Structures are given as C-alpha cells and as structure tokens.
Amino acid sequence: MSVEIKNLNFIYSPKTPYEKKALDDITLTVEDGDFFGIIGHTGSGKSTLINHLNALTRTQPKYNKDAVLKVCGIDLMAKKPDLKGLREKVGMVFQYPEYQLFADTVAKDVAYGAKNLGLNDEETEKRVRDAIARVGLNYDEIAERSPFELSGGQKRRVAIAGVIVMRPSLLILDEPTAGLDPKGKKEILALVKELQKTCPTIIMVSHNMDEVAECCNKVGVLSNGKIMGVFTPDELFSKRALISSLGLELPTVTELSAFLAEKGIDVNPATLVERDLVESLEWFLNK
Amino acid sequence: MSIISVKNLTYIYNEDMEDEVIALDNVSFDVEEGEFIALIGSNGSGKSTLARLLNGLREPTMGEVLVSGIPTTDSKRRFEVRKSVGVVFQNPDNQMVTTIIEDDVAFGPENLGLPSEEINARVDWALECVGMSGHRKGTPFRLSGGQKQRIAIAGVLAIKPKVLVLDESTAMLDPRGKKEVMDTIERIREKEGMTVIMITHFPEEASRADRVIALDKGKIVIDEPSHTALADVERLRSYGLDAPLPARVAYGLKQRGVELGEIVTARELAEALCRLK
Numbered sequence: 001m002s003v004e005i006k007n008l009n010f011i012y013s014p015k016t017p018y019e020k021k022a023l024d025d026i027t028l029t030v031e032d033g034d035f036f037g038i039i040g041h042t043g044s045g046k047s048t049l050i051n052h053l054n055a056l057t058r059t060q061p062k063y064n065k066d067a068v069l070k071v072c073g074i075d076l077m078a079k080k081p082d083l084k085g086l087r088e089k090v091g092m093v094f095q096y097p098e099y100q101l102f103a104d105t106v107a108k109d110v111a112y113g114a115k116n117l118g119l120n121d122e123e124t125e126k127r128v129r130d131a132i133a134r135v136g137l138n139y140d141e142i143a144e145r146s147p148f149e150l151s152g153g154q155k156r157r158v159a160i161a162g163v164i165v166m167r168p169s170l171l172i173l174d175e176p177t178a179g180l181d182p183k184g185k186k187e188i189l190a191l192v193k194e195l196q197k198t199c200p201t202i203i204m205v206s207h208n209m210d211e212v213a214e215c216c217n218k219v220g221v222l223s224n225g226k227i228m229g230v231f232t233p234d235e236l237f238s239k240r241a242l243i244s245s246l247g248l249e250l251p252t253v254t255e256l257s258a259f260l261a262e263k264g265i266d267v268n269p270a271t272l273v274e275r276d277l278v279e280s281l282e283w284f285l286n287k
Numbered sequence: 288m289s290i291i292s293v294k295n296l297t298y299i300y301n302e303d304m305e306d307e308v309i310a311l312d313n314v315s316f317d318v319e320e321g322e323f324i325a326l327i328g329s330n331g332s333g334k335s336t337l338a339r340l341l342n343g344l345r346e347p348t349m350g351e352v353l354v355s356g357i358p359t360t361d362s363k364r365r366f367e368v369r370k371s372v373g374v375v376f377q378n379p380d381n382q383m384v385t386t387i388i389e390d391d392v393a394f395g396p397e398n399l400g401l402p403s404e405e406i407n408a409r410v411d412w413a414l415e416c417v418g419m420s421g422h423r424k425g426t427p428f429r430l431s432g433g434q435k436q437r438i439a440i441a442g443v444l445a446i447k448p449k450v451l452v453l454d455e456s457t458a459m460l461d462p463r464g465k466k467e468v469m470d471t472i473e474r475i476r477e478k479e480g481m482t483v484i485m486i487t488h489f490p491e492e493a494s495r496a497d498r499v500i501a502l503d504k505g506k507i508v509i510d511e512p513s514h515t516a517l518a519d520v521e522r523l524r525s526y527g528l529d530a531p532l533p534a535r536v537a538y539g540l541k542q543r544g545v546e547l548g549e550i551v552t553a554r555e556l557a558e559a560l561c562r563l564k
Contacts (some may be wrong), residue, residue, distance in 0.1 A: 181328075181528075184330060249462045256536070264561065265560050274532070275539070285564065
C-alpha cells in the first residue's frame with residue numbers, strides 16, 4: 001500500500017490561545033493504484049494531512065503515541081525517517097504551482113528536481129524531455145523559452161513537469177485545476193488522468209465535486225480534522241444529508257439529475273457524469 | 288448618457304517591441320446604469336486588461352473609455368473616474384491593507400477626505416451590505432477566503448462607486464466562499480441597484496447576469512442577453528468557453544437527434560423534457 005495512516009493527530013500552536021487540532025485521530029489507507037480524492041471544507045485539515053505525506057509538516061511525537069504514518073514504505077514515525085528517499089518517491093504539486101516557477105528557461109526549471117536527485121546531465125536531459133512531453137508540451141518549441149511568458153495553463157503544465165521529472169511513485173495534487181479557464185481545466189484534468197498510466201497512485205485534493213466524481217475511485221472526507229469516512233464516488237454522492245451537513249456540494253450533474261428526477265423525469269437521481277445523464281435522458285425520451 | 292462607454296478601444300502591451308501583444312483590439316460597447324454584465328473569455332482573451340482600463344488603472348493605446356462622459360485619460364478628473372468605478376480583484380489576500388476590518392473598509396472613504404461621521408456611516412453601510420457587520424472590530428487575517436473577499440467588496444462599496452467591477456473575484460474561493468460572494472453581489476444589486484460588471488470563468492455565475500460579453504483574442508465575439516449567449520454551446524466552445532450544465536445536456540441530446548430548444552437553466556430543461564414526453 002502507498003499510504004498507511006493510523007490514529008494521526010496534529011495540533012497547531014499547542015498550549016496557546018490559538019491552539020487548533022488540525023488532525024484528530026486520522027486513520028486512512030491509500031492502496032497502490034488508487035486515484036484517491038480528499039475533500040472537505042476550507043480549514044478541515046486537507047492541507048495539513050497532505051503536508052504530512054512528504055514530511056513538509058513533521059509529526060508531533062508527543063501527541064502521536066500510538067500513531068502510524070507510512071508513506072511508500074517509509075516509516076515517518078521513526079526517529080530518523082529517510083526523508084530524502086521519501087521526497088524522491090512522493091511528488092507534490094501544490095495549489096497554483098506556477099507560482100513556484102523560477103528559472104529563466106522551461107528546461108532549467110523542469111530540470112531542477114532531477115538535478116537535486118543527483119542525476120548526471122545526460123540522464124537529467126532525458127528525463128526533462130520525457131517530462132515535458134508527458135505534460136503535453138513540445139520540447140523543441142518550449143524548452144528555451146522563459147516560463148513566465150507562457151499562458152496560465154502552459155505554466156501549470158511546466159510546473160507539473162518539474163514534479164514528475166523525479167518519477168515519483170505517489171503523486172499528490174492540491175486543487176490542480178483551480179483558477180484555470182474551462183478549457184484549461186479540461187486539459188489539466190485529462191493530463192492528470194493520463195499521468196496515472198506512469199504514476200499509478202494519485203492523491204488529489206479538490207473542491208470541485210465534478211472532478212472528484214469523474215476521476216477518483218475512492219474519496220476521503222475530512223471535517224474539522226476528523227475523517228468522516230472513505231467512500232466510492234457513487235456511495236458518497238448518494239449521501240445527500242452527509243454532504244450538506246459538511247457544507248460540501250454535490251457534483252453539478254448529480255444536482256441536476258436529482259432536480260429532474262424530482263420533476264417526474266425517470267433518471268437516476270445520483271448520476272455522476274454528464275455523458276451518463278445525457279444517455280439516460282435519451283433512453284427516457286425513447287422509452 | 289451611458290455610465291461607461293468604450294469606444295474603439297485598443298490596448299497593446301510592449302508596443303513596437305519584439306514581444307508586442309495586442310490585448311484588446313478595437314473594442315466598443317456601452318454600459319447603461321443598473322446593468323449586470325458578465326464578461327467572459329478564455330485566459331489571455333483580454334478581460335483583466337479591460338477591467339484595468341475601465342477605471343483608468345491603464346490608459347488606452349488607441350480609442351477611449353468614458354465614465355459618465357469623462358475620459359479616463361483626463362488627469363484632472365481621474366479622481367472622479369476612480370470614485371465612479373470600483374474594482375475588486377481575484378486574490379483576497381492582496382487587497383487587505385490594515386489589520387482591523389473597519390480600518391480596512393474605511394481606507395477608501397478616508398482617502399476621499401470625508402468627515403469622520405460620514406466615514407463611519409459608510410463603513411456601517413458597506414459591512415451591512417456584505418453581511419459582515421459582526422466582524423467590524425476583527426482582523427481580516429483570521430477570516431475565510433469568502434469573508435475576506437466580502438471585506439474587499441465592502442472596501443470598494445464604501446467609496447460609493449456607480450459601477451462595481453469584479454475581476455474573477457470568486458476564482459480562488461471554495462464553493463461556500465463562491466456562494467457567499469455571489470449572494471452578496473445579488474443583494475447589492477437588489478438593494479442598491481448598482482451597475483455590476485463581473486469577469487468570470489464560471490458559466491453558472493454568468494447566467495445570473497442580464498447580458499454576456501465574450502472576448503476572444505482581444506475582440507468582442509458575443510454581446511447578447513445572457514440567455515441566448517449561454518444557450519449556444521457550440522459557439523461558446525469554439526472560443527474555449529463553457530455553457531451551464533443544462534445547456535450542455537440539451538446540446539448532448541440535440542446531437543442524438545432530440546431538439547429541446549434554447550435551454551440554460553435546470554427548470555427549462557425539465558419543462559422541455561416533460562413537453563416531449
């Protein structure tokens with residue numbers, strides 16, 4: 001399994017007036033090959049949780065006497081965990097990753113992570129070419145350009161290339177489509193699905209339930225630092241009461257199909273994907 | 288007189304240089320008082336440039352922008368223009384200037400040199416408009432994104448502009464924050480009848496407007512009542528844009544040979560389906 005978490009706690013500013021329990025007894029497993037969604041309202045602990053997975057946030061031994069945190073086989077509760085090994089295996093794409101672009105050419109920016117793995121120039125260049133191709137950009141056209149003169153969607157692709165160049169076995173994406181226009185969103189989503197072919201295990205934090213419904217095979221739901229359960233999208237989005245009690249939304253397709261069902265149209269009120277809704281409406285009309 | 292009049296507006300970045308970009312290319316439209324306009328367009332289409340030209344943050348390369356008849360380039364009357372057109376930007380964190388919410392909202396009217404009772408009254412009114420009166424003495428840094436953005440809107444309202452321009456002001460917010468901001472905008476429109484120009488990528492948000500203007504590569508390609516603009520899925524897609532889900536579903540059925548007519552809302556879709564059955 002890729003991620004094993006048992007009874008994990010995390011407290012910000014402990015023993016101060018601002019003390020906040022950001023993670024409260026979290027138990028969760030991500031298997032190899034999962035496309036695992038993490039949802040929850042702002043402040044529910046999503047970022048704190050994923051920051052634990054590549055040890056950007058270190059565990060607090062004091063509050064984690066019986067906790068387990070293993071990521072890609074590395075025990076992060078150990079006294080001296082193998083952090084270098086961990087960061088080679090876990091690729092993290094932050095929110096708005098294009099803000100992290102820094103080099104004067106795309107090729108140099110993408111190469112940064114690979115170089116830090118200690119790869120030689122030849123291997124680095126090979127990997128950079130491969131990473132740029134895998135995010136759907138043309139190496140010869142783009143390699144020597146400044147990343148800052150690219151469009152928003154292209155910048156984001158370059159930033160993702162800079163992560164997958166390290167060939168992680170677990171890829172974590174925090175809101176990968178936020179702030180993009182509809183076309184950019186679709187392209188990045190298609191790219192993320194495509195990436196699963198070479199990086200089979202993906203964890204995606206998202207507020208966009210349409211994307212969660214479309215991509216994920218499992219979804220972990222966080223609220224106030226607690227895990228409310230791990231569901232398949234079908235299970236999750238048929239629990240309307242849970243969703244609304246947590247201040248979350250249904251996918252727009254589910255919302256619409258429920259509305260149509262209520263108006264007496266014979267469709268599954270928990271339809272998740274647009275294509276399925278169109279098909280069942282066609283069936284309804286021809287019935 | 289139109290409240291905003293954009294005439295043959297062209298804006299070029301880095302003019303006559305190697306990396307010259309024509310961001311706006313001979314754009315013309317008028318905005319009447321009380322209108323609610325959604326300005327849509329893919330990334331790089333020129334929307335944000337246009338927002339910055341509407342209150343004179345940038346000056347036209349060619350053509351002109353008139354606010355209540357005053358050209359934005361008239362340096363003597365720039366203050367009047369800036370007072371008339373308030374802009375709320377995308378990132379709430381970049382728009383907070385002080386550590387106490389009431390000071391933040393008061394920043395604009397203070398700079399107008401108003402007497403302190405008037406400033407106080409405006410802060411009260413603006414916070415009331417955005418539903419944040421209870422947070423007057425609090426600090427912006429402990430608020431959620433949606434709440435911060437409502438404070439940013441209050442800060443602009445306190446100047447009492449005639450036109451409120453929102454440049455993707457919900458893009459960085461979670462669904463709850465997006466809804467808070469959209470509901471706030473509708474409330475301001477209902478109560479104050481304010482003219483609103485809203486730049487957005489979200490077709491569901493655009494459907495709340497009366498009129499949709501779409502930009503593509505710096506040119507206006509759609510300027511229509513929002514209903515007809517948002518029902519035309521194929522045309523929107525050709526500009527890299529999207530239609531609201533009910534319109535997309537109707538389009539999907541059309542491609543399978545079922546014609547439902549002009550659909551934008553869930554209600555229209557339900558009614559059309561019931562009619563056919």
